[in-house]
Amino acid sequence: MGKLSYSDAMKEIEEILKYIESQEIDVDILVEKVKRATELIRFCKNKLRTAEEELQKTLIELEEPTSSDEEEPF
Amino acid sequence: MFKTEQTYLTLSEYLSEIREVIQDYFFDYQWITAEIADIKSDKNGRYWFTLVEKKEDEIIAQIDAVLWKGEIVNNFFMKTGINLQKGLKILFSGRAVFHEKYGLKINIYQIDPSYTLGELALMKKEVIERLKKEGLIDKNKENIIPPVIQRIAVISSKKAAGYEDFLKILGDNARGYKFSILFYDVFVQGQEAVTTIINALKMCSAEAKSIDSVVIIRGGGSTVDLQCFNEYELAKNIALLPIPVLTGIGHTRDETVADIVAFKSFKTPSEVAKFILDRAFDFENKIEQLRQSIYHHIESFLKVEKANNLNILLRLRTSIKNSIEKLRSNLNNTTNALQNNILKEFQTQREKLFSFRHNIHQNARIRIKEEEKLINSEENKIKLKISSFITQKNFEIKNFNKNLTDKTVNLLKFKNLILDRFEEKLHLLSPENILKRGYSIAYINGKAIKTTLDIKIGDKVDIHLYKGKFSSIVTEKEDLDGKT
DSSP: TTTTTTHHHHHHHHHHHHHHHOOOOOOHHHHHHHHHHHHHHHHHHHTTTTTTTHHHHHHHHOOOOOOOOOOOOO | OTTSSSSOOOHHHHHHHHHHHHHHHHSSSSSEEEEEEEEEEESSOOOEEEEEEEEETTEEEEEEEEEEOOOHHHHHHHHSSSOOTTTTTEEEEEEEEETTEEEEEEEEEEEEEHHHHHHHHHHHHHHHHHHHHTTTTTTTSSSSSOOSOEEEEEEOOOOOHHHHHHHHHHHHTTTOOOOOEEEEOOOOOSSSOOOOOOHHHHHHHHTTOOOEEEEEOOOSSSOOGGGGGGGGHHHHHHOOOOSSSEEEEEOSOOHHHHHSSEEEEEEEEEHHHHHHHHHHHHHOOOOOOOOHHHHHHHHHHHHHHHHHHHHHHHHHHHHHHHHHHHHHHHHHHHHHHHHHHHHHHHHEEEEEEEHHHHHHHHHHHHHHHHHHHHHHHHHHHHHHHHHHHHHHHHHHHHHHHHHHHHHHHHHHHHHHHHHHHHHHHHHHHHHHHHTTTTOOOOEEEEEEESSSSOTTOOOEEEEEEEEEEEEEEEEOOOOOOOOO
């Protein structure tokens, strides 16, 4: 779920809602879908409130544009 | 050749004549248009210009000019929002002045701001037309702006007050949203603005995957001018950026070309920040609505399911109860019927049994009597047979006995006779009798000698006679085959 975008997450949640709105629901699938929707919602809410790690990463990348992906020990 | 009578003037005299001519001839002020090639101010509040006229980028006329009254410059800014600067076209009233030491200059007396505005508007219009023609005007708007703008590249100046406002609004949000800011420090006015901003845009383009939106902001400062944001090159770079660009340039008048080509433009940096916050807010609200919607649906679904289940359960329970009731009554009926039948059957069987027993008794009695009779007669028959058999056997035994005695006596007599004969024969054959008749028996080592093979010459041989015995030495022998 790490690279999931907000719009993808929203799309998936909307699809789940659409599925639930359609009257032909299988309870087992419903449980899975609701679980997934809950995860997505939690993911979005969490992501809205954490951007600093990503910023850090970007800054590091900018400082060392030629270095590899390995993290340097401080 | 130099002629002494020839009159001459000193340079100052000559130049002063020129000054007089110019002063006389160019006494009236004249409205003139020119492009500012350079502008400087000095400590006395004077402005020194280099004015040019260009034809197809070639300078075809050039002169220095001076403006003595600083308030004209301020007035120009008040009217246009633009500082007098290089590149601007102005309409001014002035006249040529000549000074013996400083040469020819134009004194600027007035500047008409409306001309410059018109010129700028025309230039801007031309830039817009060109962008339209090249299909760039809506190019940036074709980018997809993500529902949440979280990784923001800010192109601004650290000194710009608008940047502070922007950060404050994003940072202080009550919901606790976090934003990544990638800051590019640029000039937002003056001659280096265009190149530094374009460079920043190019860096953003290289990082396009990790940037949700590029924000160009300035504002706050009072001596601002927006000229650089109307430049074609800058507008083109904004248009072609593969990231949606938001502008908050901070202007009160017409929007700039940068605003027009941007994905979306705002009057102030604060408004950009609010827009970004609102999007995050809206996104979360929408997600929340979806969540509620999902839970609402599930709740009603479960309610219906539960009711259905309960209904089915109740029906099931009732039908089971009914079935059990039916089964029970059936069972009772069957049991009763069975009981009756069994009792009846018992009765009949018992009766049958009674009659059977009776019959058996009678039959048995009759049978026993018959058998008794039969046995009695058989017994008599057997007794009779046995007595006759015994009588006969007794007779047979008696006969046999007599026979046996007779035969035994005869046999004994005969055997005695044979024995007598044997005795006689035996007597005749005994060695004693034979020796008596003159025969003798030779022994070697206690064994009778039967052939000459038993002995060899020199052996000691015992000879038994009828009466007595002697020993002799073998001196000669003759075998049966004639050998000696």
